[in-house]
Amino acid sequence: MNKLLRTPVIAGNWKMNKNCEETKNLIEEITPLVKKANCKIVLCVPYTDLLPALSVAANTNIKIGAQNCHFEDHGAFTGEISAKMLSSMGVEYVVIGHSERRMYFSETDITVNKKIKAAIKEKLNVILCVGESLEQREQNITFEVISTQLKIAFKDIINEDLEKIIVAYEPIWAIGTGKTATSEQAEEVCYFIREIIKQLYDKKGADSMSILYGGSMNAKNAKELLLQNNIDGGLIGGASLKSADFSEIVKEADA
Numbered sequence: 001m002n003k004l005l006r007t008p009v010i011a012g013n014w015k016m017n018k019n020c021e022e023t024k025n026l027i028e029e030i031t032p033l034v035k036k037a038n039c040k041i042v043l044c045v046p047y048t049d050l051l052p053a054l055s056v057a058a059n060t061n062i063k064i065g066a067q068n069c070h071f072e073d074h075g076a077f078t079g080e081i082s083a084k085m086l087s088s089m090g091v092e093y094v095v096i097g098h099s100e101r102r103m104y105f106s107e108t109d110i111t112v113n114k115k116i117k118a119a120i121k122e123k124l125n126v127i128l129c130v131g132e133s134l135e136q137r138e139q140n141i142t143f144e145v146i147s148t149q150l151k152i153a154f155k156d157i158i159n160e161d162l163e164k165i166i167v168a169y170e171p172i173w174a175i176g177t178g179k180t181a182t183s184e185q186a187e188e189v190c191y192f193i194r195e196i197i198k199q200l201y202d203k204k205g206a207d208s209m210s211i212l213y214g215g216s217m218n219a220k221n222a223k224e225l226l227l228q229n230n231i232d233g234g235l236i237g238g239a240s241l242k243s244a245d246f247s248e249i250v251k252e253a254d255a
């Protein structure tokens with residue numbers, strides 16, 4: 001079973017939630033609940049919460065990530081934060097290409113590719129998000145959309161850097177809507193993502209890549225999704241803001 005080659009990853013995407021104090025409290029609550037976990041645990045917090053998060057999560061099995069980065073190292077980009085700045089703080093992960101960034105902040109497949117390269121240069125682990133809209137699914141172009149997103153995102157990324165990249169399949173219609181993809185729908189696309197990675201690289205790269213599902217994953221539906229052959233974990237929004245729900249999902253990933 002190729003799935004056994006991959007360590008499950010449960011990543012929280014806090015989005016624009018929690019101040020510094022709340023961050024410390026939530027991570028302190030989560031820590032004892034997940035300390036025996038075998039899966040990788042990542043919390044992607046707002047930029048302003050990175051320092052307190054890193055400090056509370058030090059010496060625990062929780063890794064800290066950011067939710068975006070700029071592709072230049074520094075310069076006249078008011079309001080932006082570079083991958084270089086993140087790595088210099090001790091941040092280990094960064095989410096790139098989340099659909100909310102693509103939708104509200106005009107990110108394109110091309111900027112996503114530049115950001116991945118910048119993050120890899122800084123030795124950050126990347127959680128690359130791809131996914132189709134409801135309209136695209138209804139037009140039966142889900143696979144074309146995902147394939148284009150992946151081919152551009154991985155342009156000029158060499159085989160040796162694949163181990164730094166996790167792909168999260170997040171159908172836009174399932175994000176924050178309470179409408180989860182069925183485990184069959186999620187598995188079908190995650191399988192397809194692995195096939196594209198195999199085409200772009202090789203079987204070894206595809207077999208060892210962690211592919212996550214994201215979109216209204218919660219303590220109730222996690223089990224079935226995580227049992228699928230090509231789903232190696234989850235990128236969790238809403239449910240990652242509650243310690244009990246998040247730790248339940250971690251337990252399912254370990255089961």
Ligand code: PGA
Nearest residue numbers: 175176215216236237238
């Ligand atoms: P959700 O968000 O779990 O609240 O649907 C997932 C995400 O956007 O990463």
